[in-house]
Amino acid sequence: MGDLLADGELLRNARAGEEDAFRVLYERHRDAVFGFAYRLLGSTSLAEDVTHSSFLTILRKPDSFDSSRQASLRTYLCAAARNHAFRELRRRGAPVDVEENLDRLPAGGPGPLDALVSRERSERVAEAVARLPPLQREALVLFEYEEMSIAQIAEIIGATQGTVNARLHRARERLRGWLTEGTDRGGKP
């Protein structure tokens, strides 16, 4: 039920108490919101908290989401997740460590060696991204992993497209340097 309904309608129905509508909405966007929060915070438990809070936020403040506008519910959810994640970062006073449970990462290949290599690569990139300042990190995560356009990112973070472009450019430059450095040394960045 409801798989074909638009997000705006599902949200209205969910607010009216239709759990099925909420389930469709949640399953449609859960992975994107969780992935975004995880990449920003680098922690499964914090990403879980942020995802939980973000879905409650859209139920609590549905008027903030205007389905007639260009912005999709995913954009709105990411904006909510961003606010919760940054509140968490501010509360902690510093960016969170990269990973606390790498063994939960999905294996990248068929054999154990492939899995190990894949995990190492994943860890290397994760650590490099975690070294970025939070504002550059969120621009990069939204662009590279959430595959959002510059305009969408600008809307989420409340900045101009020029600012997003500049942050993205700086983030890429830094990452390129760190990842190349790590590869040359044959170790972590």
Next chain:
Amino acid sequence: MSEQETKREKDELSQELAEWRVPPAPGALDARVFASYRSGEWRHVPWWRAAFTTSVRMPLPVAVALVLLCIVSTVAALRQSRGVVPAPAAVHSPAQVRETVRETPAVSADLRGFEFEREIKVRIIRQGERR
């Protein structure tokens, strides 16, 4: 650097970044979200809870100015309250009131025949000089 090289570098970086995979969302998350949905906690947020969880971000100079304003107005209010001495409560018996009224001299101002001085003569009286 040519546009093609830049694009190739970007692609290489994107490929490298794609190596970072996210672990699946924990199963506990689903249970937690649906429990919150069913409980309806998102429907009614008590005002006191909203008051304690709402935060306002403001630039530091504005915050400092507000704090100073609070301090100055508090000090001014305290000083004012100390400076004003309340008048002693006067209790008069009816007899006292009658007496007071009787003792009040009658003031009459009869301006008949009053004329303005046409010419003002200024005379300096030195100390010790008789008037």
